[in-house]
Amino acid sequence: MSIDTVDVAAQNPDDEQPWAELGLKADEYARIREILGRRPTTAELAMYSVMWSEHCSYKSSKVHLRQFGDLPKSDALLVGIGENAGVVDVGEGYAVTFKVESHNHPSYVEPYQGAATGVGGIVRDILTMGARPIAVMDSLRFGRADAPDTARVLPGVVAGVGGYGNCLGLPNIGGELLFDECYTGNPLVNALCVGVMKHEDVHLAKAEGAGNKVVLFGARTGGDGIGGVSVLASETFDAEGPAKRPAVQVGDPFTEKLLIEACLELFAQDLVTGIQDLGGAGLSCATSELASAGTGGMHVDLETVPLRDSTLTPAEILMSESQERMCAIVEPGKVEQFLAVCRKWDVRAAVIGEVTDGDRLTVDWHGERIVDVPPRTVAHEGPVYERPMQRPADLDALQADDPARLTRPATPAELQAHWLAVVSSPDGADKSWVTEQYDRYVRGNTVLAQPEDAGVVRIDEQSFLGIALSLDGNARFARLDPYTGTRLNLAEAYRNVAATGATPLAVTNCLNFGSPENPEVMWQFAEAVRGLADGCRELGLPVTGGNVSLYNQTGDVAINPTPVIGVLGVHEDVRTRIPSGWRNAGETVLLLGE
Amino acid sequence: MRIGVITFPGSLDDVDAARAVRLAGGEPVALWHGDHDLKDVDAVVLPGGFSYGDYLRAGAIAARSPLMQDVVAAAHGGLPVLGICNGFQVLCEAGLLPGALTRNSHLHFRNRDQLLRVERADTAWTGDYADGQEILIPVKNGEGRYVAADADLDRLEGENRVVFRYVGGNPNGSSRDIAGVTSENGRVVGLMPHPEHAVEDLTGPSTDGLGFFTSVLKAVVNA
Amino acid sequence: MSRVVVDVVLKPEISDPQGQAVLGALGRLGHDSVRSVRQGKHFVLEVDGTPDEAELKQIAETLLANPVIEDVELHLPKD
């Protein structure tokens, strides 16, 4: 096999390259050539294509998300948008980090594993910040409850969320389960994780200090999920199902549990300078982001990456999305101790490179240079689009279709029929058949969980300091008016947290929309972001991070715009939490508000 | 009084078990699966979780860990041992308790608050309960269906070795509603439900689980 | 390197809810000719050199299966 090196690329500028198959547009490919002053090597092309995918680069959403960064500074915010997850001060020296992320398309293709690896991914994001993950939540949407596809997808998704989270020992403290025709063929699986640490334990994803070592640890790298991010999450499924079938990964929660315990021990022994998890875009993402956020460059010897499949090409190794892997920057004097901790927890670890003085990210394959790029251009300076937007043509008609036109029940029998229709709706029905599949007790700190409006978790057993979390979306409101609907969504999550007695502190969000190439979807997206930003300004809350999932549609029919919003609150003493429901006969019932 | 809590790779409720020991007035001692060292503890708890991911059979791989050889030997010598959930599975796989735990009959993981009847209040771990007392503690498992050949079940019942039965619904399809069993000498007890999750009003459905840990403290003193 | 296959099945007297669930699904899909389904485990081992039958039998019977509830079938490569 001949290797496409930097020298070969310089000497053969006109070789045809499969940029279109990798999802790049002609002008994007031209820009890569311009940045490098030559054609990219095969490995470089792989890196750029996955990192410049919609999922990794946020190229359609970036211009709108900036509004979150412009919100007034919050004293509670220790780390804001841009890191793996935002970090919030909750008092007594504790910091909390939380984030919600989507795994919609993989969950449609392989429900159990798609949902399971979604939980695994968000947990690693939280772990990367230096925190011990302490709870998860999940927000799920499927087609009609009686649709055949729902019967195929839902049980696997629920079992996958439970299977992974239960095996990690993370209590599931809440979430959502809703049904609507628009999710047939494109279910939504959003998972949230929250973690806690002391202020001084916050870790960031940057590579600093020339000579420091780059250590890859966790599972070995295999051929599963290659290009999954660019293909699966950035493309529409046609009516027959997935357009392409890239391998979905099988999650290994046991390895992830060991990774959690090993990381926390590494943090405690102060053996880590910078750290990044490997999620979408795998090593391409971890190396370029660490280098881009750091002060210098980075060099990697790719043949040192532990492989599960020895036939992988260098480009495949760079793109593989094998789960349960992390990448750390470690001072040379601490490498031995680092490896010893990994051995204790049976976690595989290998030094794969080092931080350099320069400002380039270079990758060698058995001594031959196959990547030589400015890391910022891969990780943080990808394309940015101002996509055209247009108010949906049907919106006026939808808004004019007022419920006032519905006939009111005139007789007790009609009223009874209406009432039965409401209480028997799958959206409103009891969800314990799902939540019973989740462990809510593990770790022994769950104060409130399902079916409460918000989950409450104790974080200090002496002082009873704790947090409350709610995760909510209302896509029907957002469809009718994405700006107001999103504000109402935020208000709902805020109320759910406040109603337990907590003080709301911060917001995360997962924005699930259709194709950004559709101007009407883009308009919905922009309005939703504007609504969330304005709502947060009014409530005085920062947005600490989130995730954008686009291309959620079947054929050319987009899902209803579905912002899912998480609000975090703090309880100075969780013993004063207020559960929902009327507990004792004879208590007075008061209605607050208009 | 030193009560060891073993951590296997994949153990999850070890922190909870240690908390329960502490709340009962004992001193929890962390034990590591890979050491041959019981650290002179007076009793041992095998906590819940998914040791080795439970990928082969629940508890199968952990049952073959170095420390388990010491636990088996010490248990034969009378050391009180409690296996909770995954810990129960490990004890069955290690041959310290009879029977096996298999996939729940409904095939789902199930987490709920469960009533149990204490069938024997004379084991090392149940002395603080009364015979026939009903207690409410959480159950949460995917492979908690207790099975054994009918003849073996008859023998177990004949020897009065069923310590707990599910009341008001069997959460996993266990034979004869069996939730927990004991060794011949009443020192080793295993059950699927989680007493360590019912030790504080704030976080559990009751505090009925505390009795396991107070019982063993007395059993050790009286031994 | 040789390839050894071990199949592990539940003993006939132990009920098999997984097999039952598959049978139920087959019935709903109209595959009426299937009368029973049992679900077990299938292990494929790559072994250095000539497999040692006694050792593999022990692995199969003590680690891969739990003799309280399961039966094993060991398939050594035919030579």
Add this chain to the structure above:
Amino acid sequence: MSRVVVDVVLKPEISDPQGQAVLGALGRLGHDSVRSVRQGKHFVLEVDGTPDEAELKQIAETLLANPVIEDVELHLPKD
């Protein structure tokens, strides 16, 4: 009545945490000659009359396995 066996195994490029766990345990127990373990599912179906190969193939590939991550082997009774 005939007996049909379906083995479902993960595709070679998909990681197999179950097999890995078994391999690790074998190593710790001193069974060093085992180089790799893959764990799959083993279904035993009892079918009325002569099995219909096309139907069984469809059952195996669509219900018993997810072709995105798994391969199937169908073993019909030899006649």
